[in-house]
Amino acid sequence: MSIKFAERMNKVQKSFIREILKVTENPNIISFAGGLPNPLSFPIKEVEEASIKVLNENGSDVLQYSTTEGYRPLREYIAQRYLKRFGLKVDADEILITNGSQQGLDLLGKIFLNKDDNVLIERPGYLGAIQAFSIFEPVFNSVPVNNDGVDIDLLEKSLAMNSPKLFYTVPNFQNPSGTTYSENNRKAAADILKKYDTILIEDDPYGELRFIGEDLQPIKTYLGDKSVMLGSFSKIVAPAMRLGWICAKGEIMEKLITAKQAADLHTNYYSQRVVHQFLMDNDIEDHIKKIRKLYKGQRDCMVSMIERYFPEGIKSTKPEGGMFLWVTLPEGISSLELFDLAAKENVAFVPGDPFYVNVKGSNTLRLNYTNSDEKSIEEGIKRLARAIGKL
Amino acid sequence: MSIKFAERMNKVQKSFIREILKVTENPNIISFAGGLPNPLSFPIKEVEEASIKVLNENGSDVLQYSTTEGYRPLREYIAQRYLKRFGLKVDADEILITNGSQQGLDLLGKIFLNKDDNVLIERPGYLGAIQAFSIFEPVFNSVPVNNDGVDIDLLEKSLAMNSPKLFYTVPNFQNPSGTTYSENNRKAAADILKKYDTILIEDDPYGELRFIGEDLQPIKTYLGDKSVMLGSFSKIVAPAMRLGWICAKGEIMEKLITAKQAADLHTNYYSQRVVHQFLMDNDIEDHIKKIRKLYKGQRDCMVSMIERYFPEGIKSTKPEGGMFLWVTLPEGISSLELFDLAAKENVAFVPGDPFYVNVKGSNTLRLNYTNSDEKSIEEGIKRLARAIGKL
Numbered sequence: 001m002s003i004k005f006a007e008r009m010n011k012v013q014k015s016f017i018r019e020i021l022k023v024t025e026n027p028n029i030i031s032f033a034g035g036l037p038n039p040l041s042f043p044i045k046e047v048e049e050a051s052i053k054v055l056n057e058n059g060s061d062v063l064q065y066s067t068t069e070g071y072r073p074l075r076e077y078i079a080q081r082y083l084k085r086f087g088l089k090v091d092a093d094e095i096l097i098t099n100g101s102q103q104g105l106d107l108l109g110k111i112f113l114n115k116d117d118n119v120l121i122e123r124p125g126y127l128g129a130i131q132a133f134s135i136f137e138p139v140f141n142s143v144p145v146n147n148d149g150v151d152i153d154l155l156e157k158s159l160a161m162n163s164p165k166l167f168y169t170v171p172n173f174q175n176p177s178g179t180t181y182s183e184n185n186r187k188a189a190a191d192i193l194k195k196y197d198t199i200l201i202e203d204d205p206y207g208e209l210r211f212i213g214e215d216l217q218p219i220k221t222y223l224g225d226k227s228v229m230l231g232s233f234s235k236i237v238a239p240a241m242r243l244g245w246i247c248a249k250g251e252i253m254e255k256l257i258t259a260k261q262a263a264d265l266h267t268n269y270y271s272q273r274v275v276h277q278f279l280m281d282n283d284i285e286d287h288i289k290k291i292r293k294l295y296k297g298q299r300d301c302m303v304s305m306i307e308r309y310f311p312e313g314i315k316s317t318k319p320e321g322g323m324f325l326w327v328t329l330p331e332g333i334s335s336l337e338l339f340d341l342a343a344k345e346n347v348a349f350v351p352g353d354p355f356y357v358n359v360k361g362s363n364t365l366r367l368n369y370t371n372s373d374e375k376s377i378e379e380g381i382k383r384l385a386r387a388i389g390k391l
Numbered sequence: 392m393s394i395k396f397a398e399r400m401n402k403v404q405k406s407f408i409r410e411i412l413k414v415t416e417n418p419n420i421i422s423f424a425g426g427l428p429n430p431l432s433f434p435i436k437e438v439e440e441a442s443i444k445v446l447n448e449n450g451s452d453v454l455q456y457s458t459t460e461g462y463r464p465l466r467e468y469i470a471q472r473y474l475k476r477f478g479l480k481v482d483a484d485e486i487l488i489t490n491g492s493q494q495g496l497d498l499l500g501k502i503f504l505n506k507d508d509n510v511l512i513e514r515p516g517y518l519g520a521i522q523a524f525s526i527f528e529p530v531f532n533s534v535p536v537n538n539d540g541v542d543i544d545l546l547e548k549s550l551a552m553n554s555p556k557l558f559y560t561v562p563n564f565q566n567p568s569g570t571t572y573s574e575n576n577r578k579a580a581a582d583i584l585k586k587y588d589t590i591l592i593e594d595d596p597y598g599e600l601r602f603i604g605e606d607l608q609p610i611k612t613y614l615g616d617k618s619v620m621l622g623s624f625s626k627i628v629a630p631a632m633r634l635g636w637i638c639a640k641g642e643i644m645e646k647l648i649t650a651k652q653a654a655d656l657h658t659n660y661y662s663q664r665v666v667h668q669f670l671m672d673n674d675i676e677d678h679i680k681k682i683r684k685l686y687k688g689q690r691d692c693m694v695s696m697i698e699r700y701f702p703e704g705i706k707s708t709k710p711e712g713g714m715f716l717w718v719t720l721p722e723g724i725s726s727l728e729l730f731d732l733a734a735k736e737n738v739a740f741v742p743g744d745p746f747y748v749n750v751k752g753s754n755t756l757r758l759n760y761t762n763s764d765e766k767s768i769e770e771g772i773k774r775l776a777r778a779i780g781k782l
């Protein structure tokens with residue numbers, strides 16, 4: 001029997017990172033490849049206390065089916081936090097709880113994208129978004145991300161020329177580049193987006209992890225309802241909980257709820273209740289402060305080790321928050337080639353290719369610093385420098 | 392600004408049940424409308440113990456990102472259970488953990504269905520499957536389900552005429568009708584399916600809830616790899632955990648993993664660990680036995696109350712397990728009309744229409760008996776009989 005699959009499945013690749021992570025199963029490898037939060041940041045005891053409490057107090061409710069939209073007090077908490085952090089007035093009805101923000105991307109792809117619709121992404125861009133949207137067979141275009149944000153001229157050109165349905169951005173400590181859009185860049189991008197029908201998808205999994213400088217307003221502040229925001233508890237509570245959200249309103253939210261219900265009825269309710277209880281009973285600001293401090297130390301260490309050990313001619317970003325930095329090798333050198341040399345030195349990273357649409361042999365690569373201690377960071381960067389020396 | 396959504400969103404309806412459940416928010420209503428397990432069956436204390444144990448013993452692992460396929464020991468447990476219950480040899484690699492079996496339907500729709508592909512469903516059929524598949528814009532055909540299973544002649548006709556990619560069934564205590572396919576019916580269906588390229592989707596959320604008679608082999612037993620099975624912990628542990636699975640192999644499993652990763656990276660890992668720990672530390676057979684006993688009492692009560700109070704000429708099924716029974720009113724009477732009369736009597740059910748594709752004004756309706764105590768069942772059936780009397 002020959003099995004006929006849907007055509008859409010020819011458009012999506014198995015995750016490159018997933019394949020790469022197999023290399024990192026070797027216990028001698030120092031891996032900067034994954035995108036894992038530091039487990040030291042997980043509130044294990046507090047999650048245990050919250051689990052006990054919700055089960056003791058509301059056991060049969062906590063284990064039952066629940067609403068597609070999500071646990072209302074959790075949605076209210078998220079709405080309140082937008083108000084507190086940014087003065088953004090968001091109603092709890094505008095929050096849909098999803099299985100991590102990755103599911104948000106799947107649902108947005110579902111409700112917006114017809115085959116061959118245009119989607120604009122950043123260059124380099126988050127590969128999870130490329131994967132999620134690919135299922136719906138759009139045509140991708142990309143706009144470069146520079147030091148202070150998206151390239152405004154090319155953004156306007158692409159909006160005018162391609163009329164994308166969606167423009168997907170990660171304006172804070174972008175995955176993969178670590179770049180943050182400046183305030184001016186956000187305003188300029190919003191001004192241009194206002195002129196077109198394109199919906200902005202503003203994905204912000206790392207926004208709370210700023211360890212240098214001040215928080216900036218979401219682009220939504222300048223753009224209003226033409227922005228859909230995505231958020232996540234994965235980096236500030238725990239990724240295993242798969243709790244993210246979409247912030248949208250009106251007809252967009254209605255369609256999202258319909259799609260969410262068809263996709264899985266609702267998000268894990270036990271975890272929603274546990275995380276909500278955790279947020280009620282603990283000082284989340286204090287908890288986030290500790291994560292920021294931890295990550296700043298790791299980021300500082302990696303930045304200074306790069307300065308110390310990498311040869312001239314290699315550029316890297318210095319992120320103000322988040323989990324990644326981005327390295328650019330001299331022109332013409334493929335980071336895939338470096339990956340093989342690095343594997344022999346027992347150090348791993350993610351080569352740049354999967355962060356672009358249709359690029360092979362790029363000279364860029366992503367390093368994660370949040371899941372290695374300082375000793376491993378120093379040793380790993382030394383090994384990487386040795387591998388670079390062999391190019 | 393006019394927002395342009397994807398065309399697929401015109402094909403999927405907001406859940407009818409969801410709208411109906413709003414009626415049931417009135418606290419005076421006795422509702423047979425939902426599909427909720429009885430909360431008395433939830434192992435609250437045991438889930439608490441399991442939560443504490445996994446967090447104490449493996450806290451940082453339990454809260455971290457995990458693999459797309461799911462927690463391997465949980466997959467092994469599921470595979471072992473197929474062996475134990477049915478002698479079916481299933482490898483853990485053939486199990487993908489999903490956010491409830493509803494997500495299994497979404498993923499299967501994604502990997503198999505092009506627009507206008509044919510999908511064969513049961514008549515009446517599970518509306519969650521109709522919703523999930525609708526997103527991928529197939530053409531639905533349906534085949535009647537009789538007392539002992541699918542209508543074999545019409546099954547063959549539809550396979551020959553429409554070449555459906557998928558045939559979706561719930562052979563045990565079907566939702567909505569409560570029907571179970573007999574052993575002969577399973578064999579006959581398998582014999583016919585072997586002749587065609589159609590893949591069988593064998594959804595079995597209720598199979599463990601048999602309180603009369605003996606377990607029957609899955610159709611897969613007679614059909615081999617042309618069957619994809621779906622299963623769920625929602626009815627034997629707790630629905631809030633959103634833990635289901637797909638059992639498939641080879642290229643089908645590869646595509647499912649790719650689709651799952653794009654959809655949400657992986658299923659809630661904390662819950663996977665908690666449920667696995669629960670299964671390790673408790674006698675699941677004993678737990679299931681208690682649920683069966685509970686539900687048999689509720690089912691017996693509803694069946695005898697229907698016999699006592701309903702007027703002549705109204706047929707209803709007598710399920711051997713599961714959660715639902717199915718009522719057929721005299722020809723020409725719409726259960727929607729009865730719904731309004733029943734609402735005035737403060738009793739609710741789900742009218743038959745959403746369980747069919749393109750049927751309006753059907754004379755059938757679904758009653759759930761697992762979420763009402765015997766007193767409420769008696770009173771609710773009395774009220775329903777009064778409403779029927781007013782037709």
